Amino acid sequence: MEEFSALFHGFAVALSWYNIGMMSVGIVLGIVIGVLPGLGGPNGVAILLPLTFTMSPTSAIIMLSCIYWGTLFAGAITSVLFNIPGETHSVATTFDGYPLAQQGRAGEALTASFTGSFIGAFVAVLLITFLAPLVAKFALEFGPPEFFAVYLLTFCSFVGTGKDPAKTIIAMMLGFGLAAIGMDTVSGELRMTFGWSELLRGIDFLIVVIGLFGVGEILISMEEGLAFEGKSAKINMKVVLETWKKLPKYWLTLIRSSAIGCWMGITPGGATAASFMGYGIAKRFSKDGDKFGTGMLEGVIAPETAAHASGTAALLPMIALGIPGSATAAVLLGGLMIWGLQPGPLLFVEQKDFVWGLIASMYLSNIAGLIIVLTTVPLFAAILRIPFSIIAPIIIVVCAIGAYSVHSAMLDIWFMVLFGIVGYVMKKLDYPLAPMVLSLVLGDRAEAAFRQTMMGSKGDLEIFWSNSLVGSITTLALVMLFWPLISAAWRRLRGGTKAARLAA
Amino acid sequence: MEQQHQRSQRGLTHAAADALTACVVFAVGVVMMIDNHRIGAGWAPDGPESGYFPFRIGVILCIASAVVMLRSLFGKERKREIFVPWDKFKLVLMVLLPTIVYVLAIEFIGIYVASALFIGAFMRVMDKYSWVKTLSISIGTGVVLFWLFEMQFLVPLPKGPLEALFGY
Amino acid sequence: MMKLTRKLFNRTSLLPFSLAALACVATLPNQAYAWEPTKPVEVIIPAGAGGASDQMARTIQGIVVKHQLMKQPMLIINKGGASGAEGIMDVKDSKGNPHKLMVAFSAIYTLPIAVNLPFNWRDLNPVAMIASDEFLLWVNSDTPYKTAKEYLDAAKKANGAFKMGGTGSKREDHIITVALDKIAGAKFTYIPYKSGGEAATQLVGKHIDSNVNNPSENIAQWRAGQVRALCVFSEQRMVYKDKITKDQSWADIPTCKESGVDVQYQMLRAFFLPGGTTADQAAYYAELLKKVTATPEWKDYVAKQALKEVYLTGADFVKFLEKDEAFHNKLMHEAGFAAKK
Structure with a gap:
């Protein structure tokens, strides 16, 4: 096969000591950037881009894409340890990762998340290696109706009725409302800014999340007795091996999440949407689905695998078509041009060394990344042993820096405090936070896609069933939404005592 | 939100807190409806106008919050226990108030000095660490953050008079 | 690993300083500026990362570093919220700060008209226009x-x-x-x-x-x-x-x-300082940009992006801005894009 020889040639390019050194540097930097909330992959890559002008393009992109891998891996660390998502795509990881850490199983949660990430990325790289040209065409099939259908599917696969439907609806609608603040990209009009120029940019997802989860959690732990529980986290490497023994039984979740991630990465749905969809679908189809949110390993693996598969697959459209699948990919794309390479459909033809060197480096750097992050597991788990009176103010400081650096705006730190209080009250009153976060992250994108569609179709809703692709996604979304009813009906049809119990 | 906290000192029940929150949500819904009605909330020939979705979100918020409110006031299963007992709420305030002071301080003395003071104050007041330990950890954190953000990542954060002395 | 990281960091943060000192002697023998930056210079991009303005600013940053054109580092900050209004308002609010540059494009005319943004380019100090973009x-x-x-x-x-x-x-x-x-x-x-x-x-x-x-x-x-x-x-x-x-x-x-x-229709690519800055400060950056546009890297970039090379500064630039503004004003009102007052 042609791909094989090209790939081996790529390995030869990537496997120099210099490049391996660059890989390690990139991954370590990525981990540092990923752990600090507010500093994300795009920042890291953008900041280091000027350094790479003197390197060869292949070494440069290897280092930069390794920063990207590093941030993807590391986003989970603060999610698990402190309930603070370091990156937007690791929000879903907090749902089960943090409860695990509270039970003293932080090491397990981290190992599972890193391993899941690795597997997701590996599947995506395989996809890039063998199917890039084919799959790249698939990305072009996506117009506004298809995008809306994908967002709808993410939404429907994640949202359940919850304990209290009224409160779930309130949380969700508040999220949509927050997402709508600022300039409406479709009409160019301002919404709900009340003449306040600081509100023009809207309220960033990360600020809300840092407030709700990070600050809110500290307030809750204060009330519950001054400490993060789970100080007893094991801190040796044995935990890695023990966790690995448990992972094979989640093979189905791993495959499912990898597939979701690859798909969402190629169609720029993004890692964040992928992680929510991965979590939602795992919850719906797992036999322990109702225990999700209380600290299930599966609930950590599902979103992380999907997020990492998506982050990796996002590079495919970039390489093959010159379309950035994510913000980081967009900055990398800018880098390509500065190095004198023209991204786009011809890159595969004109710059074989570069492309295959990059693909080969994805294999190597993911393996290197996994090894590096796994060795840090005991280190990070040990952070939980630091006394509360030291770690709590440091967390608040880091949250404040994170909130500020999103837009370099002081007001955002105040918003963070405000959402901390909101998070505290919502948690005390049993309002679910997850639907709010999901609608906040997908709300404006889904709305924009919907309205772009309507402009094209002149207000005709049938466009969502106008071709087989969009039709099947929309239908799938509706099936997901009504899945509890459908599965109950199915079981009742088949009869049996189990059905009676479920229906009750 | 602030109001609730003050009330809770006098023993706010869980149900009352629920009702109050629902009131706030209701108000948010009304504001959304008014502001989005202003910019147009209809369905134009080329699809929904910019206020279309937010307006309806406001409506749904109002309805859902009314349900929560009614249930918390008249529902059979409403919780009558105290929302937050005062002694526990004192602990929450012990974090919340210094945090607010901290954020205020950032505006004047920059994030690095404010952070060092905040961490130091926390360590001294809460666990009574020795001065040596307190100073080394609090100032150390400030310096590390400065080195990381200003010098390495070149991400400018709020700075005050002290940083200006060093030419930043 | 950490050693390597540190090495890399050192190279980035210290080298420019020491080399810049040397380079100053070498490349700018007789040049004395009336004003020079004393702090890192923030370049505000009123657009997202990866877009055309962003790429241009990062290219310029790369050129400045490579040719040691400035003693202080240059930081690129994206403030692309609300079609760029976020960045524009930020620069407007930084009155008198000579360490903040803004990359401007036609949003400086269209935004105030489209959404009643309380802004006019006269609130800023025009530095130079370095290119115009074709459509x-x-x-x-x-x-x-x-x-x-x-x-x-x-x-x-x-x-x-x-x-x-x-x-x-x-x-x-x-x-x-x-x-x-x-x-x-x-x-x-x-x-x-x-x-x-x-x-x-x-x-x-x-x-x-x-x-x-x-x-x-x-x-x-x-x-x-x-x-x-x-x-x-x-x-x-x-x-x-x-x-x-x-x-x-x-x-x-x-x-x-x-x-x-x-x-x-063409779109300007230009730089502005916040209002309240001096002519000397604007002159420094205008000179810096002039040097940037003379490098082979810039010529290469312009050719690749098919930008039209235009260098305007001082009174010529202001004259251009006035004309361009009137042009946009007419277009926006004719198209019915002006916000309801």
């Missing part, structure tokens, strides 16, 4: 249209069924579309996307019939033969004669005027 009319290469005339006639016949994609709403792409509607009598359905890149992809995927992207936004697809350039919205053809596709160079693309559709 072209593109269609998918599977379509039969070879000239702008053919395409616009077909669009006219379709009576609203043709979709034009572009970046954002009530901005440059939208303005051009409305101008085309008027002159050619076509009724395009304008679909706003988040970026020019998205509009390019959507054109290749045939979700829209045409777009009016900048050269840099469509060049990849053009080279791959997926899209076809019909005409350029400018007075004269572009000057770059190197073949980009198999048989075409930028200079081979006719102007829209030649094809009988007299629509012209």
Whole structure:
């Protein structure tokens, strides 16, 4: 096969000591950037881009894409340890990762998340290696109706009725409302800014999340007795091996999440949407689905695998078509041009060394990344042993820096405090936070896609069933939404005592 | 939100807190409806106008919050226990108030000095660490953050008079 | 590993300082500035990472570092919220801060009109204009249209069924579309996307019939033969004669005027300081940018992005801004994009 020889040639390019050194540097930097909330992959890559002008393009992109891998891996660390998502795509990881850490199983949660990430990325790289040209065409099939259908599917696969439907609806609608603040990209009009120029940019997802989860959690732990529980986290490497023994039984979740991630990465749905969809679908189809949110390993693996598969697959459209699948990919794309390479459909033809060197480096750097992050597991788990009176103010400081650096705006730190209080009250009153976060992250994108569609179709809703692709996604979304009813009906049809119990 | 906290000192029940929150949500819904009605909330020939979705979100918020409110006031299963007992709420305030002071301080003395003071104050007041330990950890954190953000990542954060002395 | 990291950091943070000192002696022997930056200079980009403004600023940053043109480091900060209003307001609010530069494009005229943003470019201190960006009319290469005339006639016949994609709403792409509607009598359905890149992809995927992207936004697809350039919205053809596709160079693309559709639009790429800064400070940056535009790296960049090289500063620049503003004012009001007061 042609791909094989090209790939081996790529390995030869990537496997120099210099490049391996660059890989390690990139991954370590990525981990540092990923752990600090507010500093994300795009920042890291953008900041280091000027350094790479003197390197060869292949070494440069290897280092930069390794920063990207590093941030993807590391986003989970603060999610698990402190309930603070370091990156937007690791929000879903907090749902089960943090409860695990509270039970003293932080090491397990981290190992599972890193391993899941690795597997997701590996599947995506395989996809890039063998199917890039084919799959790249698939990305072009996506117009506004298809995008809306994908967002709808993410939404429907994640949202359940919850304990209290009224409160779930309130949380969700508040999220949509927050997402709508600022300039409406479709009409160019301002919404709900009340003449306040600081509100023009809207309220960033990360600020809300840092407030709700990070600050809110500290307030809750204060009330519950001054400490993060789970100080007893094991801190040796044995935990890695023990966790690995448990992972094979989640093979189905791993495959499912990898597939979701690859798909969402190629169609720029993004890692964040992928992680929510991965979590939602795992919850719906797992036999322990109702225990999700209380600290299930599966609930950590599902979103992380999907997020990492998506982050990796996002590079495919970039390489093959010159379309950035994510913000980081967009900055990398800018880098390509500065190095004198023209991204786009011809890159595969004109710059074989570069492309295959990059693909080969994805294999190597993911393996290197996994090894590096796994060795840090005991280190990070040990952070939980630091006394509360030291770690709590440091967390608040880091949250404040994170909130500020999103837009370099002081007001955002105040918003963070405000959402901390909101998070505290919502948690005390049993309002679910997850639907709010999901609608906040997908709300404006889904709305924009919907309205772009309507402009094209002149207000005709049938466009969502106008071709087989969009039709099947929309239908799938509706099936997901009504899945509890459908599965109950199915079981009742088949009869049996189990059905009676479920229906009750 | 602030109001609730003050009330809770006098023993706010869980149900009352629920009702109050629902009131706030209701108000948010009304504001959304008014502001989005202003910019147009209809369905134009080329699809929904910019206020279309937010307006309806406001409506749904109002309805859902009314349900929560009614249930918390008249529902059979409403919780009558105290929302937050005062002694526990004192602990929450012990974090919340210094945090607010901290954020205020950032505006004047920059994030690095404010952070060092905040961490130091926390360590001294809460666990009574020795001065040596307190100073080394609090100032150390400030310096590390400065080195990381200003010098390495070149991400400018709020700075005050002290940083200006060093030419930043 | 950490050692390597540290090495890298050291190289980045210390080397420019020591080398810059040396380089100053070497490259600028007799130059004495009335003013020089004493702190890192923040460059505010009122657009997202990866877009055209962002790429330009990062290229300039790279050139400044490589040629040691400035003693202080240059930081690129993206503030692209609300179509750039976030960045523009930030710079407006930084009165008297000479360590903040803004990269400007036509949003400085259109935003105040479209959303009543309390801003005017006179609130800032104009430094220099370094280029202007062209706009072209593109269609998918599977379509039969070879000239702008053919395409616009077909669009006219379709009576609203043709979709034009572009970046954002009530901005440059939208303005051009409305101008085309008027002159050619076509009724395009304008679909706003988040970026020019998205509009390019959507054109290749045939979700829209045409777009009016900048050269840099469509060049990849053009080279791959997926899209076809019909005409350029400018007075004269572009000057770059190197073949980009198999048989075409930028200079081979006719102007829209030649094809009988007299629509012209170009977008400035310029730099501003916040208001309340001195003429000396503006002169320093104008000089710096002049040096940047003289480097081979910049020539290379301009040629690749098919930017039109224009260097304007001082009174000439202000004169240009006044004229350009009046032009945009007219276009925006004619198109009905002005916000209700």
